[in-house]
Amino acid sequence: MATQHSRSAARMMMAPATILLLGWMLVPLTMTLYFSFKKYLPLRGGDLGWVGFDNYVRFVSSSSFWPAVATTLVIVGGVLIITVILGVLLALLLDQPIWGQGVVRILVIAPFFVMPTVSGLVWKNMFMDPVNGFFAHLWRAVGAEPIQWLSQASLPSLIMIISWQWLPFATLILLTAIQSLDSEQREAAEMDGAGPIGRFSFIILPHLARAITVVVLIQTIFLLSIFAEIFVTTAGAFGTKTLTYLIFQRVLESQNVGLGSAGGVYAIILANIVAIFLMRVVGKNLDR
Amino acid sequence: MARTVSTRRKTLTTIAAWTIGIVIFFPILWIIVLSFKTEGDAIKTPLEVLTSLWTFESYAVVQERSDYFKHFTNSVIIALGSTLLGVLVAVPAAWSMAFVPSPRTRGILMWMLSTKMLPAVGVLYPIYLLFIQLGILDSRIGLVVVLMLINLPIIVWMLYTYFREIPGEILEAARMDGATLRAELLYVLTPMAIPGIASTVLLNVILAWNEAFWTLNLTAAKAAPLTAFIASYSSPEGLFYAKLSAASVMAIAPILIMGWFSQKQLVRGLTFGAVK
Amino acid sequence: MRMKKIICTVAATFLASGVANADTLTIATVNNGDMIRMQGLTDDFTAKTGHSVEWVTLEENVLRQRVTTDITTKGGAFDIMTIGMYETPIWGKNGWLVPLDDLSAGYDVGDILPAMAGGLSYDGTLFAAPFYGESSMIMYRTDLMEKAGMSMPEAPSWSFIAKAAREMTDRDNDINGICLRGKAGWGEGGAFITAMSNSFGARWFDENWDAQFDTREWSDTLNFYVNMMNDAGPAGYATNGFNENLSLFQQGKCGMWIDATVAASFVTNPKDSTVADKVGFALAPDNGMGVRSNWLWAWALAIPAGTQKEDAAKQFIEWATSNGYIELVAAKEGWANVPPGARTSLYENANYKDIPFAKMTLDSILSADPNNSTVDPSPYVGIQFAAIPEFAGIATEVSQEFSAAYAGQQSVEEALAKAQALTNDAMEAAGYR
Numbered sequence: 001m002a003t004q005h006s007r008s009a010a011r012m013m014m015a016p017a018t019i020l021l022l023g024w025m026l027v028p029l030t031m032t033l034y035f036s037f038k039k040y041l042p043l044r045g046g047d048l049g050w051v052g053f054d055n056y057v058r059f060v061s062s063s064s065f066w067p068a069v070a071t072t073l074v075i076v077g078g079v080l081i082i083t084v085i086l087g088v089l090l091a092l093l094l095d096q097p098i099w100g101q102g103v104v105r106i107l108v109i110a111p112f113f114v115m116p117t118v119s120g121l122v123w124k125n126m127f128m129d130p131v132n133g134f135f136a137h138l139w140r141a142v143g144a145e146p147i148q149w150l151s152q153a154s155l156p157s158l159i160m161i162i163s164w165q166w167l168p169f170a171t172l173i174l175l176t177a178i179q180s181l182d183s184e185q186r187e188a189a190e191m192d193g194a195g196p197i198g199r200f201s202f203i204i205l206p207h208l209a210r211a212i213t214v215v216v217l218i219q220t221i222f223l224l225s226i227f228a229e230i231f232v233t234t235a236g237a238f239g240t241k242t243l244t245y246l247i248f249q250r251v252l253e254s255q256n257v258g259l260g261s262a263g264g265v266y267a268i269i270l271a272n273i274v275a276i277f278l279m280r281v282v283g284k285n286l287d288r
Numbered sequence: 289m290a291r292t293v294s295t296r297r298k299t300l301t302t303i304a305a306w307t308i309g310i311v312i313f314f315p316i317l318w319i320i321v322l323s324f325k326t327e328g329d330a331i332k333t334p335l336e337v338l339t340s341l342w343t344f345e346s347y348a349v350v351q352e353r354s355d356y357f358k359h360f361t362n363s364v365i366i367a368l369g370s371t372l373l374g375v376l377v378a379v380p381a382a383w384s385m386a387f388v389p390s391p392r393t394r395g396i397l398m399w400m401l402s403t404k405m406l407p408a409v410g411v412l413y414p415i416y417l418l419f420i421q422l423g424i425l426d427s428r429i430g431l432v433v434v435l436m437l438i439n440l441p442i443i444v445w446m447l448y449t450y451f452r453e454i455p456g457e458i459l460e461a462a463r464m465d466g467a468t469l470r471a472e473l474l475y476v477l478t479p480m481a482i483p484g485i486a487s488t489v490l491l492n493v494i495l496a497w498n499e500a501f502w503t504l505n506l507t508a509a510k511a512a513p514l515t516a517f518i519a520s521y522s523s524p525e526g527l528f529y530a531k532l533s534a535a536s537v538m539a540i541a542p543i544l545i546m547g548w549f550s551q552k553q554l555v556r557g558l559t560f561g562a563v564k
Numbered sequence: 565m566r567m568k569k570i571i572c573t574v575a576a577t578f579l580a581s582g583v584a585n586a587d588t589l590t591i592a593t594v595n596n597g598d599m600i601r602m603q604g605l606t607d608d609f610t611a612k613t614g615h616s617v618e619w620v621t622l623e624e625n626v627l628r629q630r631v632t633t634d635i636t637t638k639g640g641a642f643d644i645m646t647i648g649m650y651e652t653p654i655w656g657k658n659g660w661l662v663p664l665d666d667l668s669a670g671y672d673v674g675d676i677l678p679a680m681a682g683g684l685s686y687d688g689t690l691f692a693a694p695f696y697g698e699s700s701m702i703m704y705r706t707d708l709m710e711k712a713g714m715s716m717p718e719a720p721s722w723s724f725i726a727k728a729a730r731e732m733t734d735r736d737n738d739i740n741g742i743c744l745r746g747k748a749g750w751g752e753g754g755a756f757i758t759a760m761s762n763s764f765g766a767r768w769f770d771e772n773w774d775a776q777f778d779t780r781e782w783s784d785t786l787n788f789y790v791n792m793m794n795d796a797g798p799a800g801y802a803t804n805g806f807n808e809n810l811s812l813f814q815q816g817k818c819g820m821w822i823d824a825t826v827a828a829s830f831v832t833n834p835k836d837s838t839v840a841d842k843v844g845f846a847l848a849p850d851n852g853m854g855v856r857s858n859w860l861w862a863w864a865l866a867i868p869a870g871t872q873k874e875d876a877a878k879q880f881i882e883w884a885t886s887n888g889y890i891e892l893v894a895a896k897e898g899w900a901n902v903p904p905g906a907r908t909s910l911y912e913n914a915n916y917k918d919i920p921f922a923k924m925t926l927d928s929i930l931s932a933d934p935n936n937s938t939v940d941p942s943p944y945v946g947i948q949f950a951a952i953p954e955f956a957g958i959a960t961e962v963s964q965e966f967s968a969a970y971a972g973q974q975s976v977e978e979a980l981a982k983a984q985a986l987t988n989d990a991m992e993a994a995g996y997r
Contacts, residue, residue, distance in 0.1 A: 018381065028415060064986075098306075108309050109555075126315075130803075132811075152973075235964075237968065251409055252412070253960050255636070257413050260409070275401070353604075505630065526830055
């Protein structure tokens with residue numbers, strides 16, 4: 001179908017976006033690689049010479065490294081599971097005929113518009129504060145001891161905050177997908193006498209596979225580099241240090257740019273592993 | 289089309305949906321309430337909070353302390369500028385991926401997305417040094433470019449999925465009629481893709497508005513957007529719930545209102561190719 | 565408000581037109597009450613000099629991250645930075661700050677409290693001018709102390725404090741005997757526990773820069789703290805920092821609070837505090853080893869080297885840290901609200917003598933010695949910190965381990981073992997060992 005002419009035109013039109021992104025990726029990547037082999041301490045005079053793979057070894061052998069990888073995966077996995085399951089349920093509910101559907105939809109998508117910083121601050125102070133927070137008042141009202149959310153249930157609390165932000169996104173995509181399901185298909189299934197559960201698992205769920213894939217893909221990309229929510233709530237304490245946060249700590253708090261850069265390279269490797277994995281799993285689904 | 293549903297069932301689902309909607313919206317509702325209270329009242333039990341006096345005091349304090357409109361203007365310029373620039377760069381790329389696919393198209397798309405996974409903190413020093421060299425530290429143009437690059441993969445991908453749904457035959461026909469490539473893009477493709485472009489723009493304005501790492505670290509006084517405005521209220525001395533609530537409402541209100549007015553476009557377009 | 569500003573600016577421009585061209589200064593500062601008050605008074609500076617000011621007000625952690633990035637890369641985004649006693653000597657040594665050795669005679673550098681000037685100098689040169697200075701002391705509720713049948717000595721010991729805290733605690737009425745910082749972060753809980761450990765004979769490093777968390781002194785400090793807080797502290801103290809404790813104390817939920825001396829004016833201010841007329845003050849406790857657990861800190865204004873607006877920046881610093889500024893605040897907001905702890909003459913001023921916390925603040929500041937902060941000799945300068953570039957990063961991680969122990973996620977012994985390992989590791993990375 002495409003002529004030789006349009007092929008070269010296509011390449012030309014791809015060029016700006018590709019070159020820009022290549023630049024955006026390569027310039028920092030090269031600099032990160034360069035720094036990662038250096039002893040680079042800004043507060044001690046900057047560049048103190050080459051150190052080979054020292055930074056790489058040190059970053060991995062730090063007692064914080066594996067816990068940070070685990071925390072990253074727990075947060076990403078936890079948020080994905082919660083948002084997908086609740087998202088499907090919520091989408092099914094919103095697909096039903098209800099009064100005031102528009103308003104309900106607005107209420108449900110609102111958290112997506114809130115800045116991560118604001119959402120972290122609001123949850124931390126106005127809701128999870130063990131003395132003056134909303135939950136503390138609620139718990140006390142029923143005679144219970146308030147939960148110290150961010151210190152004693154730090155990871156679940158963080159997952160809850162982040163899920164609150166991302167649930168609207170998942171719901172919206174899943175809802176659009178459900179609504180695109182042919183009503184004839186549904187009615188046919190109803191005629192066949194399939195119960196609600198049968199209808200869900202044989203008609204709706206397979207139809208949603210693609211949408212779920214998209215939700216998982218997009219959210220993973222954003223969740224892997226989550227930062228602001230942790231910075232304003234726990235600042236990495238109580239086992240909430242993700243790989244991104246660990247790098248932040250090395251670069252900005254410890255002012256060890258070399259060590260942090262080595263961490264950055266590890267994070268890039270992790271991101272690529274995830275990307276390849278996603279491409280295998282998701283790519284197939286998208287091409288159907 | 290219309291499914292007949294008993295009123296009883298509709299009532300039940302309505303109640304369920306409204307309850308869940310209000311629960312999800314509640315944190316936002318609650319900071320709106322707290323923002324109209326005095327600091328002393330804002331820490332009381334929810335019942336006492338609701339029955340206490342309402343006041344604009346916190347908004348006045350916040351506005352007196354920092355120039356909201358300066359930050360607001362910067363946010364608008366940065367969010368819109370980066371999105372529009374991004375769309376400008378992304379439309380041709382998405383067009384060629386959708387209509388002249390090559391075996392590498394999917395690989396390139398995935399690679400573009402993977403650039404979003406790089407941890408920003410890791411490259412703060414290199415980028416900061418680069419900005420100093422270029423003399424664009426604390427400038428809107430610098431942030432427009434950075435945020436454009438950050439969101440470009442998402443923009444390309446969204447546009448690609450919309451373009452792919454447009455039947456190639458229409459473009460063929462236009463080409464047969466002798467339309468140039470430019471005309472084809474401008475007069476045939478773009479009008480058909482308007483809903484898709486609209487929702488792409490909306491989503492990316494939201495993402496750019498809420499970006500809080502680069503906008504905070506690459507600005508000082510001149511280009512600082514609302515994310516920096518919030519950073520001065522996050523933990524002041526003494527009681528601060530009311531002030532923090534007021535500042536938060538001021539920071540999220542514009543984007544929330546925009547989102548509400550345009551939710552139809554956003555919802556219709558936000559598929560990322562999830563629907564075939 | 566705005567109109568007034570414009571008129572002021574216009575008037576100022578005319579007045580100053582003969583002097584020099586007006587500059588616009590970009591100043592990064594922390595969102596503490598005294599700085600916010602300074603922002604409100606900027607018009608006075610503009611009227612006097614013709615220069616205008618753009619403020620970048622950030623929360624403490626964000627501010628540190630922001631100004632450190634800028635100074636180490638020589639970014640030049642700010643003309644004046646608000647920094648503390650920890651950063652000043654390190655940056656001064658690196659030649660990143662403009663020396664403040666030629667301030668005008670009228671400014672009277674000699675009037676700055678020697679402890680403050682010492683902490684803000686490197687090699688005898690002043691690199692930052694103190695906007696306000698602080699030590700730490702005990703603030704306690706006189707009514708609750710009386711109710712408990714005890715009386716606070718001027719200079720109590722830790723065992724007295726622990727006993728009083730347990731006596732004052734009344735969980736049914738939501739009263740905690742003692743509120744202390746437990747929040748992770750070197751400037752939050754880290755600062756408190758380090759100052760406290762000094763009085764227990766502990767130190768961060770020995771003379772060979774070996775970490776000392778495996779010593780009995782550290783284990784004593786942490787166990788004493790955790791036991792006392794579990795019995796008499798507020799719920800969730802592991803996440804409480806200065807602000808959280810301030811608001812607890814103002815709400816009347818704390819019997820005692822050991823924290824920055826600047827908090828005294830907040831807890832005695834009837835506008836914000838429900839217990840304003842029931843607060844007493846005492847020196848921070850000791851443990852009979854000759855060192856008290858009070859720290860020393862100053863928020864100060866410094867000029868990054870390489871700024872184009874050095875003269876205007878110096879004029880601003882002279883304005884903001886002068887006696888004239890103190891009088892300006894006193895005239896507008898009363899003597900209790902002037903920035904404390906920076907100048908000797910303030911404590912000789914008859915107007916300030918009546919302020920209830922003035923004497924105790926000065927005594928606390930005078931009893932703090934950054935050069936001699938530990939019982940056993942140590943290789944570093946600083947009381948609640950060690951003035952080496954690596955400290956902030958290490959101490960934040962260490963205090964995260966401590967906070968996890970406060971929250972009951974790990975034992976005190978586990979926390980100390982981890983702290984020992986990570987400190988030695990980081991010191992090795994930095995080339996000390």
